Amino acid sequence: MPLYEYFCQRCEAKFELLRPMSRSEEPVTCPSGHEGAERVLSTFSSFSKGADGLSTPVGGSPCTSCASGTCSTCNLA
Ligand SMILES: [Zn+2]
Numbered sequence: 001m002p003l004y005e006y007f008c009q010r011c012e013a014k015f016e017l018l019r020p021m022s023r024s025e026e027p028v029t030c031p032s033g034h035e036g037a038e039r040v041l042s043t044f045s046s047f048s049k050g051a052d053g054l055s056t057p058v059g060g061s062p063c064t065s066c067a068s069g070t071c072s073t074c075n076l077a
Contacts, residue, residue: 006030008037 001018008015008030015031030037 005040006037007040008032008034010034010036013037014040 002021002024003016003018004024005014005016006028007013011030011032011034013030013032015037017028019028024039027036027038029035
């Protein structure tokens, strides 16, 4: 089971919980017994940094000189 991070607004506690992925968005009870603690979205590191191309485009063109994957230098099969 994945580990998710939750935040309780009542006592401002941050805690982690192992939950099934299908229930990750549901509110949980914090260690102090408050209901309604909500999931905290961790910082995404898997996303590309943008158009500057410092990261490898996911599902994009391997060609560095175009963005569409259809230019004459892409050399795609
Ligand atoms: Zn709490």
